[in-house]
Amino acid sequence: MTERTQQRYEPQAVEAKWQAYWEAEQTFRTGDDTAAGAAKPKAYILDMFPYPSGAGLHVGHPEGYTATDIVARFRRAQGYCVLHPMGWDAFGLPAEQHAIRTGTHPRATTAANIANFRRQLKALGFSYDWSREIDTTSPDYVRFTQWIFLKLFERGLAYQQEVPVNWCAELGTVLANEEVKDGLSEVGGYPVTRVPLRQWVLRITAYADRLLDDLSLNEWPASTKQMQEAWIGRSRGCEIRFAVDAQAQGAGKEPLVLEVFTTRPDTLFGVTYIALAPEHPHLTALTAPGQAGAVAAYVEAARHRSDLDRKAAKTKSGVPLGTFARHPLSGEQVPLWVADYVLGDYGSGAVMGVPAHDERDFDFATTCGLPIKHVVVREDPGGAAGASASTSPQAAVCEPGWLVDSGAFSGLTSDAGGEAIAAALEAKSAGQVTVQYKLRDWVFARQRYWGEPIPILFPVETAGDPRTGADYRIDYSQPIALSASELPLTLPELEDFRPGSDPAGALARALDWRFVQRDGRWFARETNTMPQWAGSCWYYLRFIDPRNPECIADPAKLKAWLPVDLYVGGAEHAVLHLLYARFWHKVLFDEGVVPTPEPFGKLVHQGMIxxxxxxxxxxxxxxxxxxxxxxxxxxxxxxxxxxxxxxxxxxxxxxxxxxxxxxxxxxxxxxxxxxxxxxxxMSKSRGNVVSPDEIIEAFGADSMRLYEMFMGPLEATKPWNTQNIQGVRRLVDRAYQIALNADRTLRIEDCPEREALTQALHRTIRKVTEDIEALRFNTAISALMVLTQTLQDLAAVPQAAAETLALLMHPFAPHLGEEMWACLGYPPSIQSVPWPTFDPALCESDTIEVPVQINGKVRGRLTLSRGLAEAEVLAQAQSLESVAPHLEGKSLVKTVWVPDKILTLVVR
RNA sequence: GCCGGGGUGGCGAAAUGGCAAACGCAGGUGACUUAAAAUCACCCGAGGUAACCCCUCCUGCGGGUUCGAGUCCCGCCCUCGGCACCA
Known part of the structure; x- marks a missing residue:
């Protein structure tokens, strides 16, 4: 053993040194010139940017960030031009609520939180190009968020609508469905009513088909695609019109027609009632005078229940309207009911009740004593028209089958019958084949202060100056877009951020901001703001050209960088963020702004810690x-x-x-x-939250990064264990000792162990390279541990071997990598050194050890040279001392030789 | 209820249908040390034998396919996520 220096690695000092170096040298700045040029391949590696909360970074954040950082450093070393940016999704409710409580302006809270997040991220040594940092609340950014809104408005994709919301007058705020329990606010227990409120809504449903179809262009987890598919919920079916009996309506009115949607037109002859949602627009007109009171009471009760409450109810309820409609094919009378199991905003807000073949209808009919008529049977009735259905079973028969008691359609299968019925309806103009979606248009307005103002003006009728108390009337039916040159429209300064008694929100009180005069006429600004999703819908575009004053980003740069090559973030965004961002991207694609139909190529969700x-x-x-x-x-x-x-x-x-x-x-x-x-x-209330700060202080950032990557597969849910960090902490120390003690003059060829060493190096390069490509960081680190052990066992470590270790290690532990590189006598930065390559031939040894199995059990081993024939291997195996006894007195039935892998003998 | 992911040593985990448990934590023994920590070396699934060799069993449960199954197929159980009256 030669004398070795045992100088312990000091992460705090080393990490601070290299972080300062990277910052001073701008090591990770992305060159724009190279981005546009075709010389280097590009890699856009993106994290879902965080909401900078007051609690600071959580160990879950660095998990995804470390993964992308490893890939970013690896790609740079491979010669890619890498875009790896970070920013802040900084509008949001917590800062506003903090403002309401303490009077601190959300801008101040946000700035402080961002500073803390930035400090924490820099302490982890991530290779972000900080010159591209963006903040969704900055006027420069808001300007383009508003610009995109104007494009949506111009295209008719942004419109106003009265939307029922959970309004709590006591709290002076609109509540989310989750915040309402039994008609009372979760906080304080104040009454909540469903009131219609004028809202801006984005017509995402116009893009439903493309959002569904283009999922196939993306390399995304199957589960995420499925969730989006389910969310969009496209279903093919049939719209059917039922004429309402004349006596139901007052004299002199147009005869009403009720439209329903069904995916099962084959069951049309089993209809025994029609149920309308309590929100159905024609409900009052369709109610018989004698039932008006009961119906009104039912509707009023439904109004006080939130959607969630309604959906949670186990038993179905309803009230008859006392009126009837005509079956479009049989001409039979069908009673009308109101029932809150019918959703007002799906389909047409009315369903045809077929209790025999739909579970919900069955439940409803059973509770309300409505008849059940079977028109589909499971067995083929033999094509005999008029064959009768079996008597009522205990439950609905929902599977397709054969039609019975369905007039001319009896005897057909459900498929054929459904089509024939749809065709018959179409011929009578009583229906047609159609497609429905679960996806609803996106309510894009919040009655909040801390969000992007919506750049819209409305005409005001007033006799004087509305800012000083003159009466006024705002004409919301005439929205006027601001022109692009008037952007950004910034928020007014307020001192009181409470929403107030007016559902229009806090901005309505900022009279000087709200009312503007133009050419002698008064106009009022929209006082709703955009939801938090807005900023995150396009931030990945701004990173491409973050300081461009003219447009979202230079078209040439967008063309060079899009789509994002790797996008990593939590599965909690599988639907909303990813769907909304795709929607905006497609609108911008139609607008000619972005060159690709989809924004994110490969998507990965890191698991929860x-x-x-x-x-x-x-x-x-x-x-x-x-x-x-x-x-x-x-x-x-x-x-x-x-x-x-x-x-x-x-x-x-x-x-x-x-x-x-x-x-x-x-x-x-x-x-x-x-x-x-x-x-x-992890949660504050449970007291089990681990902060990256304490881990970095105790073990260093590199160990924190290595540990999070070593815990298990990136996508798995994993329990934290601080003690386990010891393992990677030791790796850091050992690797450092190897660099410190490497023999500068020793060449690998001159080592006694040159063959084994060469193989170990090439195998590790291969393993680490392939594992990083596949995001299998845990097994890559394991391979680095093995290599470290191999090198540590050498009497002397050749310079080249230590260099390889440093190069393979640096994406995972960048500060250590730089320090090792310096120890080995090279100038910084290790990031500029090309990634090592391997020779497949050198990964394999000449001799191999092959197990010999007898009836599935390993009984011996052979050391062989590669490429031997089966007969040769068999002969050697039979002569093995450990194998021979197992063959004695038995006959060899079968031999399986998997070349250079395993020999299996089957004996009897 | 429906749709996904998962169930492997004390713990985190690994394993193109081919030697189950690589790598790490914890634990044990030893070296170094006045001592401890750190470091280094070795051991470490369960049972039988028990000194070693050796043998048997073992990837949630029950079947199946195969020379061979943690891996593929069928039926269950448990668990974690998501969705949930969408006609």
Missing amino acids: LGEVEYGVYRDAQGQPVSRADVDLRAEPPARIADGAAVTLEKLDAAEATKNKRGDFVLANDDGVVLEARAYK
Whole structure:
């Protein structure tokens, strides 16, 4: 052994040094010239940018950011021109609520939070091009968010509509569905009513088909695509019109026609009622005078229930309208009902009730005593027209089958019958084949302060100056877009950020801002603001050319960089953010602004990082432990099953838990008591949140990065364990020692272990390269650990071997990489050094060890040279000392030789 | 209820249908040290034998395909996410 320097690696000092170097040298600045040129291939590697919350970075953030950073550094080393930016999704409710509570301007809160987030990200050594940093609240950015809104408006994709919202007068605010419980606000328990409010709405439904079809262009997780498909919810069916009986309506009115949508036109002859949603526009007109009171009461009750409440209701209810419609084909009378299981905003807000063949209709008909008529049977009735349906079973028959009791259509299959019925309806102008979507237009207005103002003016009728108290009337039917040159429209300064008693929001009180005079006429600004989604819908475009004062980004640069090559972010954005951004992108594509139909090529969701595993024991009021198996966990609070006594969960030290034979964790001193042992989502209230700051302080940023990547597959949900960081911390130290002690003059060819060493190096290069490409960072790090061990075991490490280790290591542990490179005598930065390459021939050794299996069990091993024939291998195997006894007295039935892999003998 | 992901040592995990448990944590033994930490070396799924060799069993459960299954097929159980009256 030669004398080795044992100088411990000091992450704090080393990391600060290289972070300062990168900042001073702008090591990671993306060159625009190269971006446009075709000389280098491009890689646009993007993280979902964060909302800079007051709580600071959470260990979940750096997981995705580290993954993209590794890929970014790897691609740069491979000669790609890399765009790897970061910014802030900085509008949002928390800053506004903080403002309401404390009077601090949201801008101040936001700026402080951004500064903290930026500090934390820089401490992790991410290779962002910070010169491209953007903030969705800056006027430069808002200007183009508003510009895109104007494009949507010009194209008729932004319109105003009265939308029912959950208005709480007491709190002076509009609540989300989740915030309403039993008609009362979750906070304070004040009454909530569904009131129609004028809102801006984006016509995303116009793009439903393209949003669905173009999913195939993207390399996305199948589950995410499926979620978007389900969200869009395209279904083919039939619109059917039922004429309403004349006596239902007052004299002299147009005869009303009721339209319903169904995916099962084959069941049309099984209709026994028609149900309308409580929100149906013609409900009053269709109600018989005798039922008006009952119907009005039902509708009023429904108005006080939020959508969620309504959907949670188990039993169905409804009230008859006392009027009837005519079946379009049979001419039979069908009663009309109002029922809140019918959704007002899907289809036409009315359904044809076919209790025999739809579960919901079955439930409704059963509760309300409506008849059930079977028109589809499971077995082929033999084509005999007029064959009769079997008697009423206990449940609806929802599968397709053969039609019966359906007039001329009896005997047809559901498919053929449905088509024939649709055709018959079409011939009578009583219906047609159509497509419906679950996707609804996007309510794009919030009654908030801290958001992008909507750049719209409305004419005002007034006798004086509306800013000083003159009466006025705003004509919302005449929206006037600001011109692009008037952008950005910035927020007025306010001191009171509360929404107030006017649903129009806080901005309505900023009279000087709200009312403007032009050519002697008064106009009022829109006082709603955009939702938080707006900024994140196009930020990936702005990163391409973040300081462009003329437009979103230079068209040539957009062409050079789009689409995003790798997009990493949480699965919680699988639907909304990713759908909204795709929608805007497609609008901009139609507008000729962006050159691609889709924004994000490859998408990956990093998994959630849970808190440390917690052990807990249930105890009753006397403090006696209760086995988890004896606890009813559904009870609130959890209770002992035997007597219903409440039990509480008490935290235990891991040392007090042990695992029994059945695989349950039990008390170490009482194995009859099964424990609760699991990891929970990190949350402030649980007190299991780990901050990157404390980890960096204790172990260094490189160890933090390595640990998060080593924990398991990027996409898996994984429990945090601070103790496990030791493993990667040791790797960092060992790798550093290798660089420190490398023999500058020793060549690999002169090593006694040259063959094994060459193979180890080439194999590791191959493994790490392939694993980074496939985002398998955990196994790449494992390979680096193996190589480190190999080098550490050498009497002397050749310079070239240490260089390879440094190069392979630096995307994962960039500060260590730079430090090793410096130790090896090179000037910075290691980022500018080409990625090492491997020779496949050098990854394999000449001799191989092959197991010999007999009836599926390994009985011996052969050391062979490559490429031997089966007969040769078999002969060698049979003579093996460990194999021969197993063949004795048996006959060899079969031999399977997987070349250079395994030999299997089957004997009997 | 429906749609997805997952279930492998004490723990995090690895394994193109081909030697299950690589790599790491924890634990154990030893070296170094006045001592501890750090570092280094070795051991480390369960059972039988128990000193070693060796043998048997083992990837949630039950079947199947195959010379061979953690991996593929069928049927269950558990768990984590998402959606949920969409006619």
